[in-house]
Structures are given as structure tokens and as C-alpha cells.
Amino acid sequence: MRCPAARPPGTSATCWHGRRCCSRCSRWCRTCAVLPARSRRASPERTAVGAPAAVPTRPLTGAQRFALAACGLGWIPKAPGTWGSLGTVVVALPFLGSPLVAWTCVGLLVLAGSLACLLWGGRAVRPDGRGDPGWVVADEVAGQALALAGAVPAVLGHGLTSAWWLVAAAFVLFRVFDITKPGPVRRLEQLPGGLGVLADDLGAGLAAGALVALVGHFA
Structure with a gap:
């Protein structure tokens, strides 16, 4: 779905270029490659406070x-x-x-x-x-x-x-x-x-x- 220049009803996610992305769409926005707010999930690679989680070390052979x-x-x-x-x-x-x-x-x-x-x-x-x-x-x-x-x-x-x-x-x-x-x-x-x-x-x-x-x- 294309990002409109103005915010239409039911929109929430902010794109990288400052435009809004439709939150009713669960697909990636093709224009700005931002996942809409409804389908965004917390990244498993980040901790609860938002800091990057420690990268697990490889086990010893x-x-x-x-x-x-x-x-x-x-x-x-x-x-x-x-x-x-x-x-x-x-x-x-x-x-x-x-x-x-x-x-x-x-x-x-x-x-x-x-x-x-x-x-x-x-x-x-x-x-x-x-x-x-x-x-x-x-x-x-x-x-x-x-x-x-x-x-x-x-x-x-x-x-x-x-x-x-x-x-x-x-x-x-x-x-x-x-x-x-x-x-x-x-x-x-x-x-x-x-x-x-x-x-x-x-x-x-x-x-x-x-x-x-x-x-x-x-x-």
C-alpha cells in the first residue's frame, strides 16, 4: 500500500520520510519499507529496556x-x-x-x-x-x-x-x-x-x- 502525503483516517505508523503508513494493512509499505504499527512486534534481539541483547557466544568444541x-x-x-x-x-x-x-x-x-x-x-x-x-x-x-x-x-x-x-x-x-x-x-x-x-x-x-x-x- 502506498503512503499518502496526508494522514488518512485510521493511520498511525510513521515512515522514515515523515509520512504516515496505514495501520490497517498488515503488509510492508512498499514505498517506505516500514512495517505498519498494527503488525509491528518487539524484536527478540532487544531487551525489555530497548537495549541490544547480548549476542550468545558459540559453544566450545x-x-x-x-x-x-x-x-x-x-x-x-x-x-x-x-x-x-x-x-x-x-x-x-x-x-x-x-x-x-x-x-x-x-x-x-x-x-x-x-x-x-x-x-x-x-x-x-x-x-x-x-x-x-x-x-x-x-x-x-x-x-x-x-x-x-x-x-x-x-x-x-x-x-x-x-x-x-x-x-x-x-x-x-x-x-x-x-x-x-x-x-x-x-x-x-x-x-x-x-x-x-x-x-x-x-x-x-x-x-x-x-x-x-x-x-x-x-x-
Whole structure:
């Protein structure tokens, strides 16, 4: 139906160009492409107050969940974060004998954990926004590897048999900082999406690695 220039009886809907559209017609107005008032309905994509509704995130695939769980370590029922950190130490230990291999291994662990969190961690955040679920431990992998980097110079200089305690210290200190989240570490957790999932663990790993490196330098 065509929009008249003047408002005829029984009209109500306003067209984009300021003219009126017949409310008795349930079809789209061909002239102005506006749906008449009688047939307009509230859009399901908008909230009750008229603001756009949040777009639902795509569910994680099995492979993505497996990566975020650090090859299944996060699915261990008790203390999954500790298991994720311990698994990182166990994987890295055999490669700490030579400088190139040691630094490559540590770097790859940090990179793998970080990429998993940045790519998919935001979709695993709890609906209430209160952090990531316990089974997501890719962030622990990245943080623990960063903490281990502080022990690498001592291990390379004195051997693993003499500097093993620094590796153990890197593990313990990282878990303490990751759980207690002192000062700036807790603030990093407030960052949005996958960055917030990852950043606090990198902060905890950096603090633990710095302390271990300092102790190893003077030991």
C-alpha cells in the first residue's frame, strides 16, 4: 500500500520520510519499507529496556575444551590448577639440559597456554563473569612455564641435580601467587575475556620467576 502525503483516517505508523503508513494493512509499505504499527512486534534481539541483547557466544568444541584443559589435566576433580602446573613442570624437566632446548621448551609452553586462553578462554568465562571455570588450566600452563624460566639459568649453570630445589621453588611460589593473587595480580584478573583469564597467571608466574631467578643468582 502506498503512503499518502496526508494522514488518512485510521493511520498511525510513521515512515522514515515523515509520512504516515496505514495501520490497517498488515503488509510492508512498499514505498517506505516500514512495517505498519498494527503488525509491528518487539524484536527478540532487544531487551525489555530497548537495549541490544547480548549476542550468545558459540559453544566450545571438544578440541578447544581439550586445549583449555591442558590435554585433560583440568578435568582431574581435585585441585585442577595444581595439576596443570605440575604437569607443566614434568613436561619441561627433561628439556632443561641445554640452553637452546630449555628456552625453546619454556617459550613454547608459555605460547601454547597463552594462545589457548586468548583464542577460546573468553568463551569459557562463567555467565556471571566471576572468572574462568576450574577446568580451564591453560593459563596455569603459561604462568608456570614463565615461573620456570627463572630457574633455567641456575639449572643450566649447576645442573638439575644441584638446582632441583629452584624448580620446586618455582612451582610452589607460582601456586602461592596464583591462589592468593597479591596486589596487581588480582587486578589483572579483572581484564575482559580471555585476557583476564590469562593475565593474572602471567603476573603470578612473572613474580615467582623473578624471585627464583634472584635466589638462584646469589645461591
